Amino acid sequence: MFKHLFKLIWNKRKQNFLFLSEILVSFLVIFAVFSFLTYYYQNYSKPLGFEYKKVWSINYDNGLLTKNNDSLAIFYDNLYKSLKAMPQIEEVSYTGGNFPYSNSNMSTGVNFHGKKFDHVNNYMVGNDYKKVLDVNLIEGRWFLPEDAVTKNKYVIINETLKKEMFGKETAVGKLIGNYDDKEKMKIVGVVQDLKANGDFWPAGNAMFNQLDTGYLKYNSYILVKVRESADATFESELYKFMANTMKNSIEIEHMDEMRDSKNEVTIIPMVIFIIIASFLIINVALGLFGVLWYNINKRKGEIGLRRAIGASGNAVSYQLVMEAMILATMSLIVGSFFAVQFPLLNVFNIPASVYVIAILLSILFIYLLVFACSLYPGKQAAGIHPAVALHEE
Helix, strand or coil: CHHHHHHHHHHCHHHHHHHHHHHHHHHHHHHHHHHHHHHHHHHHCCCCCCCCCCEEEEEECCCCCCCCHHHHHHHHHHHHHHHHHCCCEEEEEEECCCCCCCCCCCEEEEEECCEEEEEEEEEEECCCHHHHHCCCEEEECCCCHHHHHCCCEEEEEEHHHHHHHHCCCCCCCCEEECCCCCCEEEEEEEECCCCCCCCCCCCCCEEEEECCHHHHHHCCEEEEEECCCCCHHHHHHHHHHHHHHHCCCEEEEEHHHHHHHHHHHHHHHHHHHHHHHHHHHHHHHHHHHHHHHHHHHHCHHHHHHHHHCCCCHHHHHHHHHHHHHHHHHHHHHHHHHHHCHHHHHCHHHCCHHHHHHHHHHHHHHHHHHHHHHHHHHHHHHHCCCHHHHHHHC
């Protein structure tokens, strides 16, 4: 049966070339769509790692403040106490500019036993950063005020970096080198990954440094966790307080709105891409349907002869559907050869599981598409009356 089908396909190789090309292009487009969707879904299904609701960021210009470290330390300590004393504020923490959803990135490299880890997100955080964002600590502890005066600088890493550096071993107490491996840093804690760039992006490697007095002259962000009673009136009062204290421009943003804005940057292009791909697939489906329908009309004599020698309508329909599925398989083999290069070459540094799932989903989709497109032409072929077909020939 299959030998006969392959012989028929080979005899009509020129007519089948268009069919094979359409299937191949469709597969590659579908593979790209499923790769995006699988990648975003895998990231979306992972926990966020922190709590963003009722967290406000205060961005201030500290250009008019003194640059003396001791005076700045006293000033910021008084500011912290004043904010913490407000009944609508639950927690307060100073932070570097690259807090979650801030559209700001700061990265560095770290070394461990001669192996360098690049593109590590480097966060400068205050002692109460964990309380403000409700960060999940999975190993060790968070920073203490006395950590600022220790011999080796204390750092906290996230679980992704911990797995890459230490595997299943504990990370707490280990010493790692800085970017050029000239200074050692001691790990005191491991936190759950923080998806700082939105729900659809991975956390990546991350390291948290304790914000000390020497960094205050560069700092211009405060995170506050407010209570349920905090409303627009309190936000206005907070704005006036900060403007009078800093004697400069102030901006207050809500982290839940920043999260929505961050996610829209990912969702809108993804929706546009899916719509464009859907139109392309519809065109390809119509093309497949047309090619199959044309081939049947060109093969009326052959089909009529088969019916005349006793082939049933179902057998004729089955033959045409199987021919389409075999042609689809040939295109999918070629398409899979190109698609499998993505996980093998680690293209875009995306996990191989994303590409593997996308390939399997794409193959399944193409088979369903070809099967659906060949059903009606197959049924039409089964209805051909042998006498009429042979008479036309």
